[in-house]
Every structure is written in C-alpha cells, then in structure tokens.
Amino acid sequence: MSALEIQHLCKDFAATQVLKDVSLAIDSGEFLILVGPSGCGKSTLMNAIAGLEPVTSGSILIGGEEVTWQTPSERDIAMVFQSYALYPSMTVRGNIAFGLEMRKVPKAEREAAVERVADLLQISHLLDRKPSQLSGGQRQRVAMGRALAREPQIYLFDEPLSNLDAKLRVEMRTEIKKLHQRLGTTIVYVTHDQIEAMTLADRIAVMRDGQIQQLGTPNEIYNDPVNVFVAGFMGSPSMNFITAQLEEGDRAWQLRIAASEGGELLLPWPEERANQTLADQCGQKVLLGLRPEHFAEAGDQRTGHQQAVQVDTQVSVVEPTGADVLINILLGENEVTARVGPDCKAQPGERLMLSIDMRRAVLFDQQSGQRLA
Incomplete structure (x- = not known):
C-alpha cells in the first residue's frame, strides 16, 4: 500500500487551472521531491496534500484512507514551513511540545518526545532558549523537531532551506539526508533548487504549468530526460x-x-x-x-x-x-x-x-x- 496516493488532482483559482490532472503514488519510507520553476504548481500541490488548499477535483489517499476533504488536523501529517513558524514567546522546548500538547498527549510522553528529537537534531543544549536567541539553522532544526515529535505517516517540507545562506543550506541538506536514512520516514519535499532535489530525493517529480513532466530517480531525470524542459531544468550548468x-x-x-x-x-x-x-x-x-x-x-x-x-x-x-x-x-x-x-x-x-x-x-x-x- 502506498503511503500517499494522488489521483487525477485538479485545482482551479477562478479561471486559472493551477493543477492539471496530477497523479502519483509514494511508497512508505520514500523521499519524494517536487521541483520546478516558480508558478509551476508544486506549492499548491503540497498545500492540497496538507489540507490547506481545497481541491477542485480528484482524490488524495494517505495510508489507503481517502482524506481529500478532511481538515489538516484530521490528516496524519506534519509540515515544516519555509518561514519556520515558531512561537516567539515559547522556548525551544515549548515549541517542540506544542503540537503534542494540543493533541492532549500526556506530559510524560511529551517530555520524552522532546528529549528524543532534541537529541536526534543535536539541539538539547538549546531547549530553554527562545527563537530570538537562535541562528537561522538552529531555528530550522527546531521547526523540524516540532514535526518529528509527532511521528505522523507523512512529513511535508515546503522549501525549508530557502531562507538560509549557501553554506548553511549545504549543511542542513546533509542533516536532512542523514535524518531520513536514520528514521526511514516518508517525506514529500518542495524546492526550486535542483541541487537539493538531486542530492536528497529517492524520486523526483519535475513540474511545469501544473503538470508532472517526469517522475523518476535522480539518475533517470538527469541522464534520461523525457523532454527539452526536464533536460534544461535539471543540471547546473544546464544542458x-x-x-x-x-x-x-x-x-x-x-x-x-x-x-x-x-x-x-x-x-x-x-x-x-x-x-x-x-x-x-x-x-x-x-x-x-x-x-x-x-x-x-x-x-x-x-x-x-x-x-x-x-x-x-x-x-x-x-x-x-x-x-x-x-x-x-x-x-x-x-x-x-x-x-x-x-x-x-x-x-x-x-x-x-x-x-x-x-x-x-x-x-x-x-x-x-x-x-x-
């Protein structure tokens, strides 16, 4: 059974069709990256999976269960945003535990989850600090920790590294890769950065104008592109x-x-x-x-x-x-x-x-x- 299945998904904004009959299936433990130029529909697709954007037609299944019309809180997902979205008045510990607290998870379990992810992300020494006292990379780790504490079926990453400088992006990219290898979690990751896509993904979906142009492994996308757009988009310098x-x-x-x-x-x-x-x-x-x-x-x-x-x-x-x-x-x-x-x-x-x-x-x-x- 696929961890995530999208069937003939369409999304219209007034007269503009942003997603055009998108279908794909993601296996459990797979790292899928949605990549494409600005305006191609990748973030809209991510928001539809998360339940943040209602779809016009089509179906979304998570773990075999249809969730197309469920609210975000009813879907077994966790999301890491581009903007970190941390609560400035809370400590790192409070930010990581907040989602669990809202779900009425017992205090002992919350504390154990916080310690687990803090150790995993090497931020145990930051637990009592506020977000304003953290660097960009540390804030991103906290945002990831808040998602990891949940242990959902699927993690959604929406351009999580775009606010970091070049050196920190490379370091965080490596950390995300290690994290996936260690935990074997199912991840859907949106980026416009082809280097992130090539280095992180098990499979890549290259999007253009609301459609998936090609879905394949990084090697397939790079060496066997199906059309000029995919060939020209992937690779630096380009083909x-x-x-x-x-x-x-x-x-x-x-x-x-x-x-x-x-x-x-x-x-x-x-x-x-x-x-x-x-x-x-x-x-x-x-x-x-x-x-x-x-x-x-x-x-x-x-x-x-x-x-x-x-x-x-x-x-x-x-x-x-x-x-x-x-x-x-x-x-x-x-x-x-x-x-x-x-x-x-x-x-x-x-x-x-x-x-x-x-x-x-x-x-x-x-x-x-x-x-x-």
Missing part, C-alpha cells in the same frame, strides 16, 4: 541544445551542424542507439542535447574513451571553479558550455581540441521538444 540535421551517413546516422563562415560540423550518432524513431526523422532538424561533462580535453585520460569524437573549438569564456573549469566554446554556430579538468590552461580566443562523448548525448524533436533517442 546545451544544438540545432542539427539528422541524416544517413556511410555506416550509421550522423548529425550535420552548421558552422560559422559557411562551414559544417559532422557528428556521428552511435550505431547501437539508432532506432525507428530516428529513421522517421531522417532529413529533419533535431535538437542535440549535450551536458557540459560530455566534453573533455582531447587526451584527458580521466574522462576519455575510445569512441569519443574530437572537435576543434574556439574558447570564448573561461570560468575556473576549483574542482573543474567551465569554458564557453563555439560548436558550429552555437555557443555551448563544457566542463573540463582543473588543469585546463585554455584562454579566451584560443583554439582547444575537445572530445565529445556521443554515447551519452540525447536527441529531441525540434517542434514538440519530446525525446527521440
């Missing part, structure tokens, strides 16, 4: 998209890319990845998708491979990041981003020989944006 003409070569398919000054660049498509869909696209314009890490300096043994295609490119921008170097290059008429090793000495305006791992490239229909191969 490069290059217009090319698909045609039949001497032994297999090849991609013809227009180059500056009337030249052309030919890239072979891996023979083992040819299919009937590609045959139907012969002679048509397609979009070639290459991630920055699909490139490497020619001769780089760490990332090289026997089938790599070598191309001579011109460097326009160099961005050292420490662990690697991002370079903007001209591939045909297209400026694309390549991720190369930290020892790359290329400078803007210079020529650089790169290899492209075409085995990992993807092709999309230029009109619909759907994946072809």
Whole structure:
C-alpha cells in the first residue's frame, strides 16, 4: 500500500487551472521531491496534500484512507514551513511540545518526545532558549523537531532551506539526508533548487504549468530526460541544445551542424542507439542535447574513451571553479558550455581540441521538444 496516493488532482483559482490532472503514488519510507520553476504548481500541490488548499477535483489517499476533504488536523501529517513558524514567546522546548500538547498527549510522553528529537537534531543544549536567541539553522532544526515529535505517516517540507545562506543550506541538506536514512520516514519535499532535489530525493517529480513532466530517480531525470524542459531544468550548468540535421551517413546516422563562415560540423550518432524513431526523422532538424561533462580535453585520460569524437573549438569564456573549469566554446554556430579538468590552461580566443562523448548525448524533436533517442 502506498503511503500517499494522488489521483487525477485538479485545482482551479477562478479561471486559472493551477493543477492539471496530477497523479502519483509514494511508497512508505520514500523521499519524494517536487521541483520546478516558480508558478509551476508544486506549492499548491503540497498545500492540497496538507489540507490547506481545497481541491477542485480528484482524490488524495494517505495510508489507503481517502482524506481529500478532511481538515489538516484530521490528516496524519506534519509540515515544516519555509518561514519556520515558531512561537516567539515559547522556548525551544515549548515549541517542540506544542503540537503534542494540543493533541492532549500526556506530559510524560511529551517530555520524552522532546528529549528524543532534541537529541536526534543535536539541539538539547538549546531547549530553554527562545527563537530570538537562535541562528537561522538552529531555528530550522527546531521547526523540524516540532514535526518529528509527532511521528505522523507523512512529513511535508515546503522549501525549508530557502531562507538560509549557501553554506548553511549545504549543511542542513546533509542533516536532512542523514535524518531520513536514520528514521526511514516518508517525506514529500518542495524546492526550486535542483541541487537539493538531486542530492536528497529517492524520486523526483519535475513540474511545469501544473503538470508532472517526469517522475523518476535522480539518475533517470538527469541522464534520461523525457523532454527539452526536464533536460534544461535539471543540471547546473544546464544542458546545451544544438540545432542539427539528422541524416544517413556511410555506416550509421550522423548529425550535420552548421558552422560559422559557411562551414559544417559532422557528428556521428552511435550505431547501437539508432532506432525507428530516428529513421522517421531522417532529413529533419533535431535538437542535440549535450551536458557540459560530455566534453573533455582531447587526451584527458580521466574522462576519455575510445569512441569519443574530437572537435576543434574556439574558447570564448573561461570560468575556473576549483574542482573543474567551465569554458564557453563555439560548436558550429552555437555557443555551448563544457566542463573540463582543473588543469585546463585554455584562454579566451584560443583554439582547444575537445572530445565529445556521443554515447551519452540525447536527441529531441525540434517542434514538440519530446525525446527521440
């Protein structure tokens, strides 16, 4: 039985349809992340699951029980908000215990629950402080502690790290990951941060315009995107998209890319990845998708491979990041981003020989944006 099941959920605000026939099922103990750009409907979906927003149609089931029209207090959930929502007049101890007190949990059980989650989140030394005496990261731990004290069926996290600085976000992300591994709880987590999604999730639901574009593991979402939107949204820097003409070569398919000054660049498509869909696209314009890490300096043994295609490119921008170097290059008429090793000495305006791992490239229909191969 799924811990959470959403069936054909729709939500309208006046004439605007915010959620459009959303369906998904989450297993017990699973960490699901809803990700997408602002306005895609992910927070509305979260609020519908929590009971904070009535739906227009569809069903929500928690633990096999329909809760579509139940109030938030009647659903076996706990929510961690972006704003922490702590009571400023209460101590940390009081904030964590408040929900249990409202549910008439005996005092001894409340105190035991507070001690348990405080120890789990390493905030035992903060129990007698007020929220105003805490840092942002400590406040977020208290908000999480208040939810964990409940032990519900499902935890809902609504962009809980968005108010933290970059370093603290990384630290809290690690803590949430450890917490889930330790407790095995079911979590639905909303974020617009793709790094959070990739590092935390068991599965990711990528949303756009009120619909789920793709639901899959981080590896599936990143390496096997179903369309241009998912491919471009996930990944930093994002995937490069290059217009090319698909045609039949001497032994297999090849991609013809227009180059500056009337030249052309030919890239072979891996023979083992040819299919009937590609045959139907012969002679048509397609979009070639290459991630920055699909490139490497020619001769780089760490990332090289026997089938790599070598191309001579011109460097326009160099961005050292420490662990690697991002370079903007001209591939045909297209400026694309390549991720190369930290020892790359290329400078803007210079020529650089790169290899492209075409085995990992993807092709999309230029009109619909759907994946072809």
